Amino acid sequence: MDITFENFKITPLDTNEGEKFFKLIDNNRERLEDFFSGTISKTKTLHDTYAYCYDIRQLVLDRRYFPFIIKNLKTDMLIGLIDIKNIDWHIPKAEIGYFIDADYEGQGVISKSLGFVIEYLSKTYHFKKLLCRSNSRNIGSIAVAKKNGFTLEGTIKKDYKTTKGEVVDLDYYGRVF
Template sequence: MDIIFNNFRITPLDINESENFFNLIDRNRSRLEDFFAGTVLKTKTLQDTIIYCQNIRDRVLEKSYFPFVINDLKTDTFIGLIDVKSIDWNIPKAEIGYFIDVDYEGQGVISKSLGLVIEYLSEVYQFKKLLCRANSSNIGSIAVAKKNGFTLEGTIKQDYKTTKGVIVDLDYYGRVFS
């Protein structure tokens, strides 16, 4: 899978690009630590990130996790991540998460990228439902979800523990495919 639009490319994360992935996380670490807690925790150093990416490869082969990176072709820099997790092949459904580098916020890159990945997932894997979770204060993430056809299904109280140990409510957004 290789999707190109404007000056950006979306591809599955390749374990040989651990350093680029580490740099993306490291540039955005402080803003990701609460809601990409697992990824941030497992990528504290480049060596940690190499091991994490090797583990990701195994999860991809098991079809239990699909990470996609967004690359700025002008700078050859990773600028975003869209990951597909909590996959239930019985339905089939999955949770989708995403973020964009702070320098690319508000430009529509993550909205467009998410739409293209969703199209790919629905065609190739024929998911019947995708979910995304967001804290109600994360206005940007909610806007991206809504632009891509997700609707609020409800709020789950005390649903997530941040890296600071705070337990917060999360809004669940879903999108159903026929």
Template sequence: MCSLNIAFRHFKIDVLKPNQGEAFFNLIDSNRARLEDFFAGTVSKTKTLKDTIGYCKEIQQRIKDKSYFPYLIIDINTNTFIGLVDVKNIDWNVPKAELGYFIDINYEGQGVISKALKHVVEYLTVAYKFRKLLCRVGSKNEGSIHVALKNNFELEGSIRSDYKTTKGEIVDLNYYGRVFSYNN
């Protein structure tokens, strides 16, 4: 049930498919320097095209296991991957999950990632009835903080010295959450 196909403006959102390794590699590779600190796992598993193709196969199993959902943002005009909203650290007992997101540098400031996150959140709450969604954001990452706030996530707190970047810097993380209630 993880598949969705949402379109807005000239973009669409859909789950990563097994045959999209090259396009996924290109997205990560063209944004590698800015992603390496907070998408360290993805960056480390996509160093080469061959690595990325293998990683995409691994991801397919995680999708089947409902432990990870990668939703790609695609520019329909160019058929290019331009961003990602991923659902990770899923706890089905609550149920809750963490969201990560980024947009290609060429699309920053256009509201695309905010709109994509909105659509993914709507989908997740309908399809999976998540009770809580959260975002962990570097305390100095003003762009990502703005995206979380624009999508009605509330600052739950800041955890000091909570994350080590790939450069070895220990940074503070802000935790933003959204709680959903459903009539049973």
């Protein structure tokens, strides 16, 4: 899957781009650490990031994880990530997570990208449901979800432990096909 729009390209994460992936994560580490804790913990150094990319390769082959990267075509820099995880092929359904580099927030890039990825997933894998989880304080993430047809299904109390050790409630948003 390669989708180009405006000056951006959405493509599966090329695990050979570990250095660019590390830079994307490192530039946004502080704002991502609470809700992308798995990715953050596995990309502390460039060496860690290359090892993580190697592990991702096998997860993709096993159809257990699908990471899509957003690239700025003018700068050749990675500026966002949309990942598909917790896949249940029996239904089929999956959880979707996303973030955009701080320099691109509020420009609609992540909302458009997410829409393209959702369309691809529904046509290619025939998912019956996608869900995303968000802390109620993450207004931007909630707005992106709603723009892409997700609706609030409920709040799960004390559902997630942040990297700082805080146990927080998460709002669950779903989209059915």
